[in-house]
Amino acid sequence: MNINITDxxxxxxxxxxxxxxxxxTIHSGEQVAIVGQNGAGKTTLVRHFNGLLKATSGSVIIGxxxxxxxxxxxxxxxVGYVFQNPDEQLFSRDVLTxxxxxxxNLGYSKEKIDELVKQALVWTELTDKTETNPYDLSPxxxxxxxxxxxxxxxxxxxxxxxxxxxxxxxNVSRIAHVIAELKKQGKTVITITHDxxxxxxxxxxxxxxxxxxxLLDGTARDVLGQEEIxxxxxxxxxxxxxxxxxxxxxxxxxxxxxxxxxxx
Amino acid sequence: xxxxxxxxxxYKYPLTKTPSLQNMNLQIEKGEFISVIGANGAGKSTLCYAxxxxxPHFFKGEISxxxxxxxxxxxxxxxxxxxxNVGLAFQNPFNQISGAKYTxxxxxxxxxxxxxxPREQMQSRVEEAMQLTGISNLADRxxxxxxxxQQQRVALTSILVMQPKLLVLDEPTSQMDPIxxxxxxxxxxxxxxxxxxxxxxxxxxxxIAHFATRVIALKDGAVLMDGKPSDVLTSDVLIENGxxxxxxxxxxxxxxxQGLWKKEKLPVTLFEAAEGFGSNKL
Numbered sequence: 001m002n003i004n005i006t007d008x009x010x011x012x013x014x015x016x017x018x019x020x021x022x023x024x025t026i027h028s029g030e031q032v033a034i035v036g037q038n039g040a041g042k043t044t045l046v047r048h049f050n051g052l053l054k055a056t057s058g059s060v061i062i063g064x065x066x067x068x069x070x071x072x073x074x075x076x077x078x079v080g081y082v083f084q085n086p087d088e089q090l091f092s093r094d095v096l097t098x099x100x101x102x103x104x105n106l107g108y109s110k111e112k113i114d115e116l117v118k119q120a121l122v123w124t125e126l127t128d129k130t131e132t133n134p135y136d137l138s139p140x141x142x143x144x145x146x147x148x149x150x151x152x153x154x155x156x157x158x159x160x161x162x163x164x165x166x167x168x169x170x171n172v173s174r175i176a177h178v179i180a181e182l183k184k185q186g187k188t189v190i191t192i193t194h195d196x197x198x199x200x201x202x203x204x205x206x207x208x209x210x211x212x213x214x215l216l217d218g219t220a221r222d223v224l225g226q227e228e229i230x231x232x233x234x235x236x237x238x239x240x241x242x243x244x245x246x247x248x249x250x251x252x253x254x255x256x257x258x259x260x261x262x263x264x
Numbered sequence: 265x266x267x268x269x270x271x272x273x274x275y276k277y278p279l280t281k282t283p284s285l286q287n288m289n290l291q292i293e294k295g296e297f298i299s300v301i302g303a304n305g306a307g308k309s310t311l312c313y314a315x316x317x318x319x320p321h322f323f324k325g326e327i328s329x330x331x332x333x334x335x336x337x338x339x340x341x342x343x344x345x346x347x348x349n350v351g352l353a354f355q356n357p358f359n360q361i362s363g364a365k366y367t368x369x370x371x372x373x374x375x376x377x378x379x380x381x382p383r384e385q386m387q388s389r390v391e392e393a394m395q396l397t398g399i400s401n402l403a404d405r406x407x408x409x410x411x412x413x414q415q416q417r418v419a420l421t422s423i424l425v426m427q428p429k430l431l432v433l434d435e436p437t438s439q440m441d442p443i444x445x446x447x448x449x450x451x452x453x454x455x456x457x458x459x460x461x462x463x464x465x466x467x468x469x470x471x472i473a474h475f476a477t478r479v480i481a482l483k484d485g486a487v488l489m490d491g492k493p494s495d496v497l498t499s500d501v502l503i504e505n506g507x508x509x510x511x512x513x514x515x516x517x518x519x520x521x522q523g524l525w526k527k528e529k530l531p532v533t534l535f536e537a538a539e540g541f542g543s544n545k546l
Contacts, residue, residue, distance in 0.1 A: 014409055037441045038413025084412055084439070085358060136279075139355070140304035162412070166355060166438040168303045168467065169508030194413075194441050197511055234443035239470060239511040239534065246538040246545045256515050263524055263541065 001028050001063040001078060001156045001188070003049060008058035010044055010212075018044040020212035021058070026190065028156070031183055033199040033220070034192045036209035037234035042192045043084065045209065046159050049190070050079040062157065077106050080155040084162045084192075086139070086146035095121075095137075095145050096130040102153035112154075120152035123178050140171050147178060158182055160191040164198050176202050200224055200238040200254040208233055225252030265335065266291035267461055268315070268430060273329035275310065275319055284310040286485040287329070292463070297456040299472040299493070300465045302482035303506060308465040309355060311482070312434045314338075315463060317346035333430055348379070351428030355435045355465075357419035361407045368410075369394075369403040372422045379426070393425035396451055398444075412439035420448065424455075431455070433464040437471075449475045469510040473497055473532040481507065498530040512537035 003026040010019040018041045026032055034042050047053040048060045051072045060067045062078050080102075083089040092098035099120055103113045121127045124144040129137065134145045143163070150158060163175045172195075179202055182189050193199050199206060199220065206223040208216040210233035216223045224230070224237050227245070236242070244253040244262060253259045270290040276283040284307050292298060302308050313319040320327040321343040331338040333349055354360040365371040369390060376386045394400045399417050402410065407418055416439050423431065433452070437445040449471045456462050456477075466472055472479060472493060479496040481489040483505055489496045496502070498513050512531045519525040519541075531537035538546055 012409070014406075016409070038417075038439070038444060039411045040441075043411065085356065087356075087358070138305055162439060165412075166435050166467070170303060170506055172508070194439070194445070196442055231443065234441040236442040236446070240515060242534055243512065243515075243537050243541070246534070246543040247541055248543075248545070256511065256518065259515050260518060260522070260524070263519065 002026065003157065003188070004059075004061040005048075006059050006061075008045075008048065008060060009056045010041075010048070010053060011056045018212050019048075022209075022212070022214055023058075024207065024214065024217065026188060028188055029183075029186045030188055030205055031179065031203045032188075032190045032205045032207060033203035034190065034207050034209060035194070035196065035199060035230075035233070035235050036215070040209040040233055041212040042209055043161055044212075046081065046161065046190060046192060049075075049157065049159060050081045051075040052081070073105075076102070076153065076155070078155055079157045079159065080150040080153045081159045082146050082150045082161060082163065084165065086134075086142040089146050089149070090134045090142060093133055094131050095126055095134055095148075098134055098145055099126075099130075099149045099152050102149055106153060108154075113152075116152045116154050120148040123151065123181055124148040125174060140167055143167065144171070144174065147175070151178065151182070155187075157188045157190070160189070160193075162192050162194065164193060164195045172198060196224065196236060197238045197240075200241070208235060221252050221254055224254055265332075267294040267334060268292035268463075269330075269332040270314075271330045271332075273314065273331060274327070275314060276326045277310075277323060278325045282485075283326075284485050285314065288486060290480070290487065290490075292461060294461055295456050295459050296461055297453060297475060297477045298461075298463045298480060299476035299478070300463060300480050300482060301467070301469075301472070301507060302488075306482040307485040308482055309434055310485070312352060312432045312463070312465060315430065315432045316350050316352035317341065317343050318352070321346070347426075347428075349428060350430045350432060351423040351426050352432040353420045353423045353434065353436050355438070357412070357415040357439075360419045360422070361415065366406060367404050368399065368407055368418050371407045371418060372425050375422060375426045389425055389427075393421045396424065397421045398447065413441060413444060416440055417444075417448075427460075429461065431460055431462045433462065435465050435467070437466070437468065446471060467508065469497055469508060470512075470533070473510060481505075494529070494532050494536075497532045516540065 005024045008019050008022040011017045051067045054068050099117050103116050164172045206220045227237050238254050240259045249262045253262050273288040274283050275285040300308050362374050372390045373386050397417050420436050437448050453475045476493050479493045516525045516530045527540050531540050
């Protein structure tokens with residue numbers, strides 16, 4: 001299921017022009033990271049995918065659905081969106097009820113719900129916390145509950161808004177694992193992130209936004225190697241990319257494997 | 265005596281079974297820039313709350329041991345006396361913004377208003393603080409209309425403007441863009457040069473290594489390691505305990521196994537890594 005965005009403009013009621021003519025196609029099954037300066041329009045953009053925001057002009061089409069013509073509830077069957085702040089998303093009395101809520105509302109069979117919920121809990125390592133109230137968990141685990149509750153909806157498109165924010169090493173690895181599993185299932189994963197090393201290690205395509213426009217769009221290697229252009233939107237290349245430049249590597253390296261190959 | 269003196273501090277929240285801080289001892293000198301690292305649940309935020317007086321004055325719970333800042337004991341102070349010396353920027357800026365103010369400018373002035381600072385001084389202090397953190401252009405916006413990273417800058421600025429002697433920051437850059445993160449580290453580094461003492465919880469190892477004077481690694485509510493960034497952040501103890509390290513350190517550790525890193529000590533910054541791998545561009 002492709003996402004087609006054509007000349008998208010969005011202006012907030014305050015007059016702030018957050019998106020200024022964005023055109024993009026995100027193909028079914030792609031793993032895309034969106035990077036860029038605070039206030040560049042990253043969250044504003046992805047909130048159009050599930051209809052939380054409606055285009056001021058231009059269009060966002062999910063598969064064959066024009067998002068301005070479908071409700072958020074309807075779009076939820078195609079696009080799952082994990083909020084930046086889990087506290088804006090969680091409301092149930094225990095983790096299990098929270099994770100079941102989405103798939104139940106999508107009208108899946110009991111067997112399918114059980115299967116999806118179980119898988120989501122395993123991937124996020126929450127199986128021993130199903131009876132806990134999400135608000136008795138640490139912010140880190142609340143983030144995993146937010147993730148699980150969206151994954152369990154089995155939507156073809158999943159959006160993560162800054163999933164690694166404030167997460168420790170173990171949890172960042174868990175999130176990378178979830179993304180890899182979703183990829184295996186052929187799902188489209190779109191992730192907003194400021195963690196450029198995480199971005200380089202887990203995503204094939206990177207889109208850099210700046211002032212409501214697309215600054216760069218291409219493979220992780222092509223985009224993340226462009227130090228001067230990225231600086232316009234307050235992004236540094238990955239650590240090993242910067243190191244490779246100082247060592248005069250001919251090619252851009254973005255991860256440890258490539259670095260070790262290049263230094264030999 | 266040390267500027268901050270934590271002695272045998274054990275603390276348990278009212279509703280938890282195990283203590284979040286266990287017999288902690290810590291001395292911090294004036295002007296240090298301390299970075300606290302650790303897994304989620306290691307006690308980092310609780311340590312921040314203890315330094316800021318929220319533990320135990322706000323959260324209650326069971327406490328033993330003592331925290332002193334600038335010779336004054338937390339147990340002998342009230343929270344409103346304590347906040348004059350110690351400022352805390354919360355992990356989640358959404359929780360910190362007052363909700364009582366319409367603009368960023370007013371939000372940042374809120375603390376000064378409550379401290380009874382004269383109007384003229386307030387004006388100039390707010391303007392200066394906003395300039396320092398690069399948010400002057402947001403002055404007339406509503407704090408709730410901002411992006412996550414912008415809100416985080418507002419939260420930080422509203423503490424900086426109070427000019428605390430001890431600045432406690434709980435992941436102040438978690439939602440910031442990469443270059444913005446580096447700028448904030450640099451601003452805080454400059455403040456320590458002029459005598460402010462900073463304790464900052466962070467996961468961003470590269471910038472900790474670059475700017476902090478000392479790193480404290482916490483595990484299970486106790487101090488696991490305490491030392492210079494270049495020693496702590498390259499230590500095998502961190503790896504064994506599941507901490508994240510910088511990509512420079514991990515790539516050099518792997519390169520060392522393959523005989524491609526010749527030095528004894530592993531790098532922790534870009535400069536050290538480039539130098540060790542023989543860059544001619546430094």
